[in-house]
Amino acid sequence: MKNLLARGGIEFLAVLLGITGSLGIDDWSSSRNDIIEEYSAYSRLSKAMEQDIENIEKELLKNDKMVQIINHMINDIGEIDADSLTLYIDQTQSYVTVMPQFSDYEALKSTGKLYKISDFDLLQKIIDLYDNKYGEIERLMIEDKRAIFMQDEFFIQNYAMKPAIEWTTLKDAESDLDRIKSDKVYMNYLVFMYKVKMQVNERWTKLIDDIKIVKKEIDLTNQKNTI
Numbered sequence: 001m002k003n004l005l006a007r008g009g010i011e012f013l014a015v016l017l018g019i020t021g022s023l024g025i026d027d028w029s030s031s032r033n034d035i036i037e038e039y040s041a042y043s044r045l046s047k048a049m050e051q052d053i054e055n056i057e058k059e060l061l062k063n064d065k066m067v068q069i070i071n072h073m074i075n076d077i078g079e080i081d082a083d084s085l086t087l088y089i090d091q092t093q094s095y096v097t098v099m100p101q102f103s104d105y106e107a108l109k110s111t112g113k114l115y116k117i118s119d120f121d122l123l124q125k126i127i128d129l130y131d132n133k134y135g136e137i138e139r140l141m142i143e144d145k146r147a148i149f150m151q152d153e154f155f156i157q158n159y160a161m162k163p164a165i166e167w168t169t170l171k172d173a174e175s176d177l178d179r180i181k182s183d184k185v186y187m188n189y190l191v192f193m194y195k196v197k198m199q200v201n202e203r204w205t206k207l208i209d210d211i212k213i214v215k216k217e218i219d220l221t222n223q224k225n226t227i
Helices: 004-078 082-091 103-113 119-132 135-158 173-181 184-226
Strands: 159-165 168-170
Touching: 004 103, 004 119, 004 184, 082 168, 082 173, 103 119, 119 135, 119 184, 168 173
Parallel strands: none
Antiparallel strands: 159 168
16 A cells, blocks of 8 residues: 555656656746847847948938038029039939838837847837837938928929929029029028928937947847857
């Protein structure tokens, strides 16, 4: 009888240890998968941010060129000849365009893999960057286009225009040169466009700094996993 009880106790203990061991293995495997997904998220976000920084910096170079041209037109329009004015009018109708790399962030968020990131402070910074700070891109693109379209409407209503490289320009710059140089309404449009493009420079530069800060923290955290 004692042997039977002992045998039953051993069998029960073996089953219990087996279940416990299985649960331990499952927990370890789940924890390992969470870590793998966490660092996969870091890598995907870092690459997306790197591409965004490159794209925004490229558009800022173009935008800065527009700022310089418009500034020259505001301050020195009396000295600009017909050919240069024709070219400048065309070039200043170029607006900034950036398409942020949102696909990785949105995929990570929708699948729940974004929340595998165990550093809560870093997770909050990532969410704030994408859900709030990235909004500066679309908002200022809309403002930039609006300023240009308003100027274009003014040109269509008041001047003869022709197709050009970027958009349109004066059809007969020689005859319209003196008129446009003294056109106060046109000067107001130039000032408005200048202010919008300066905002693009200032706020997108700040956005790049914000992206770099978060990216650096992501990269440092990711490096700890590979050391």
